Amino acid sequence: MTILQVEDLGITFGGLRAVDGVSFQVSLGEVFSIIGPNGAGKTTLFNLVTGIYRAGRGRIVLAGEDVTRVAPHLLVRRGMARTFQNLQIFFRMTALENVMVGNHLAERTSFLADLLSLPSVARQNVRTRARAMELLERVGLAHHADTTAGDLPYGVLKRLEIARALAADPKVLLLDEPAAGCNAVETEAIDRLIGQIARDGVAVVLIEHDMKLVMKISDRVLVLAHGRRLAEGPPRQVRSDPAVIAAYLGEHGAREADRAHG
Amino acid sequence: MLKRVLSSRLAVLVLLAAIIAVVPVLAPSSFYLRVAALVWIFALAALGLTILTGYAGQVSLGHAGFLGIGAYAVAVGPAKLGLDPLLSLLLGAVLCGLVAYAVGRPILRLKGYYLAIATLGFGLIVALVLTSESAVTGGPDGMQVPRMVLFGWRVSGVSTWYWITGGALLVGALLALNIQASPSGRALRALHDSEVAAAGVGVDVAKKKLAAFVLSAVFAGVAGSLLALMNGFITPDAAGFMHSIELVAMVIIGGLGSVVGAVVGAAFLVVLPQALTVLQEYEQAVLGLLIMVFMILLPAGIVPSLRRLLLERAA
Amino acid sequence: MPQTAARRALRAAAVIASTAVASVFAVTPGLAADPIRIGSVVSATGPASFLGDPEQKTLKLYVEALNKKGGLMGRPVELVLYDDGGDANKARTFATRLVEDDKVVAMVGGTTTGTTMAMIPVFEDAKIPFVSLAGAIEIVEPVRAFVFKTPHTDKTACQKIFEDMKSRGITKVGMISGTDGFGKSMRAQCMKVVGDYGITVAAEESYGPTDADMTPQLNKIKNTAGLQAVLNPGFGQGPAIVTRNYAQLGITLPLYQSHGVASKSFIELAGPAAEGVRLPAPALLIADKLAENDPQKKVVMEYKKSYESATGQPVSTFGGYGFDGIQILVQAIERAKSTEPRKIRDAIESTKGYVGATGLYTMSPKDHLGLGTESFRMLEIKGGDWVPTETK
């Protein structure tokens, strides 16, 4: 079942078409990867889809509803969560608290109730904490629960961000280079984690440079170059696409490929 | 274990309550009670900034403006409108909240130093209005604040105000601690570190910032009301730029985001000038020097730095 | 490394904290056996330091000299002096400290009306006499049992100025006033009495206490038709800038300043632009020009000499207020032959014909100032010095 549908999305920065008419759709339980050379517009595409940038053109449909103009914090409510390429961790909070914030949507207490610490707040805190602990265990970070996030190593924080995003109970999860800067063991863990998430019925949209990982876990791959779609399809098919090969071989190749597909 | 105790809500409240209870026993004269009462009042205002700046990371250089609004509410309400002082205090708090809401909505979109200058401008304008509208406020020479009468009891005397302000501080500390450990508090602390990520997990960043701003304004307003009622007299100076800086200095020196830190910071800046009077004309230079020395040696603020030290020792 | 830094910090903090606590709790050491303690809270720093600084210096000098002469009733006098920085809340705290902790028998101080009004309840409650050095009439009207003051009221200054204007046939004036306490209070008083002299204020402007340029305001006054003179109630640097901008804009109408600028530094700051400026001021400013038979001659010359030789700065009216405040108090204690605050109060109230730096004081239960208009002299600045416009 299609959960996320992106149609002809585009944005221009100072005359440069960073994302130029990209369309794709993702189904529940699917791992959909977006690859491409540096500067291809992958992260910009994420920022467009998650409402951080306002799209110059095109449409985003989430679970059948047009969410093109919906503010980022409301997109979560509709089932979209993400991680960030440059970590956006709450460094002053503990790992557990980071994940607890991820559960913010499920928290039903008002600011006033929080201020007065009504019994409902204590109950809420217990629920949120239990859920956050569960997620930390799931990503293998339970032993770091009370450590201040700022004191944790990079690879660990990547998984912490995933746990935080999962806390929002998303239907679509966008992961921006989750394995970047991770060692082999950590990459392996992330690989398993993504597989699990998809099996739980979440649509995973993945930006990743680690081709081994991408080819292994993706159901479909979208290749971007210069903000445009270069190719799309199952990993095997994309890997043998001459335009993609050209793009990865260098600038010259990319231009050639562009012409071929333009 | 130690960490748990140090960060527990109850421990902080018991500690504060104990200090408030012990000071009168040690104080040789009611002058010391007055100084302590001033510490409680300014700590209450500083607690507002603990929420706004400490938790949510939003800087305000205009909070004395709210202090001034609260102070003049209990002066103007009874004197010019014939309102009950207690009612005036509550109305003052509401007014602070409303003003904060109206001002905060547009300016909280600004970030960092840009927000600082916008709030600074707000504080300046409040002080200017209080100074200029002499017909209502008595102008730069200030105005008398009628005594508060509660159910026929004329509230006066240093020790009475000591307990009232001490009680107010405890309530304020309780509220600030409540927020810290709640969903809203986590949201505020989250947006402090990354607004994008906070929005990314569903935090309505603008709304939460506004709530923190309004709450901190109410804290400052109530503190201003208490100050005016205790002194029985108020001047527009209370809303002045230097007092805004002083409030921010209290939370930074005490330790940003720490409830105990706000009280320690307030004590630092209220008690120190009293202690430094022995230095006469050297007072200002030494005060400035001490602020610098403390910030260089304890860059995270007194309370968090000492806490860390204590934990390291224990570990 | 962070360990040692933190440890060093802890040690430093402990040392500072303990000295701080110690100095608060320490009993102020007595100079000699059983001194008479007189308290003072002035704004020696902050925006009103212009007034508070000379007050503080005068009080210190006076008490020093007094003790050299053997003190008061054979006992040394101890001046417990605090600087409120112009902050009413701080002033209030220091007032409490004087009463509760220092146990003073009387108080001279309160540089501004704001700080004075904040401190009044403390002394009224404790029934300790308080001689204020601030201007506003509200301090002594209505009369409060324990509160007195020495400075002229703004009202008398306004009356003196308008009298002078009337004698020169001036009926339509412009006014530019400071928005500080002094300027606003004097403006209000002047507006109250201006009608009594058949004078109308046809243009009115104001400026903030820290403004650096008043040409916009003065330009509007300049463009108002039919004005015959301009009055500038204010103190601090404002009037000096007004006077300079006035000259810069080429306004030739007579300019009147207030007693708020009555110190030599005004002439220095305003420079040649000050020529021809008139203002009401006490005899102190023209001490050496007073007639030998002037009753104030001796007093003002003595004060002027001692102040100027000790501080190297010219005397100002404000120091004079302090001088009169402490002297009235000391004489009252002598007359009362007691340090009982109530008896001192009664003695102050019975001050009769005291000749001071500011003027002649005669107080009564109905008048806790006791200073008449005649204590003001109208001066004009000529050749960089004060010159009386009338011979007395």
Added chain:
Amino acid sequence: MSIVDARHKAGHDEAEGAAPGKVMAEFLQLVFSGLTVGAVYALVALGFTLVYNASDVINFAQGDFVMIGGMGTVFLMAAGLALPVAAFIAILAAVLVGLLLHRLAIEPARGASPVSLIMITIGASIFIKGVAQLVFDKQFHSLPAFSGTTPIAIGGATLLPQSFWVIGGMLVLVLGLWVFLERTLIGKAVLATAANRLAAKLVGINVTVVLALAFGLSAAIGAVGGILVTPITLTRYDVGTLFALKGFAAAMVGGMGNPIGAVVGGLLIGLLEAFGAGYLSSTYKDAVAFVAILVVLLLMPQGLFGRRAVERV
């Protein structure tokens, strides 16, 4: 609205009714007034910008350099030195204070958060004022105008020759700073550090030296401003607070970190205050200026010339 304001209006209408030439003259008078005061704000803002670019710190002691320049010259002249000599020594003194501030207070706290560093500069500002009132005194002081006090009439308005010194001095300093930053190696190092501190470090720029330079330069600029403007506005040990406040506002409205913005911001605030006082209300002219600043910031949240960088996430 107080009576004062109502009267302003009346006075103003009368003036307008007089003659069109007078309207123009009044306008010019306000422009002169605004530019003179604004030029000093611009210099203070420039100081803020320099230090901010090198360190992300807002140096609240910036205004006190203005005071040191003015008061220092006053007292050195009183000691018998000629104006140029006195001014030169006062500038050196300000630079020394700036360097000491960096070496003894900012450098030891390296790694502390910007708020802590700002608190240190606030402490430094209190300290400098405390020392100044001991070294100098608590009275207002003035300097003789550099080229007389005979007003110059232009288009019916008048201005003092000193105003030319202030505005001209500001322009020379801005130009000099530009040449220094763009044309010298060390200046380029400052720019590089401002653009990217980490990258600057990696290519071997000594960031500590650059920061010290920024503090020294900003102190010199502030002191020069203080010396130029003292003949007009007077000085005292505590005038720094006001200049810091206005200079900070100028730097922000211009866009923190942009030298052009600092200059434009300073002049803008000077003009806003003058026009506010001249056309609206002298009581509320500061409010007028700040409301205008707020409007600018709400429309352009990074100030007039601030970097409008897209948020990188």
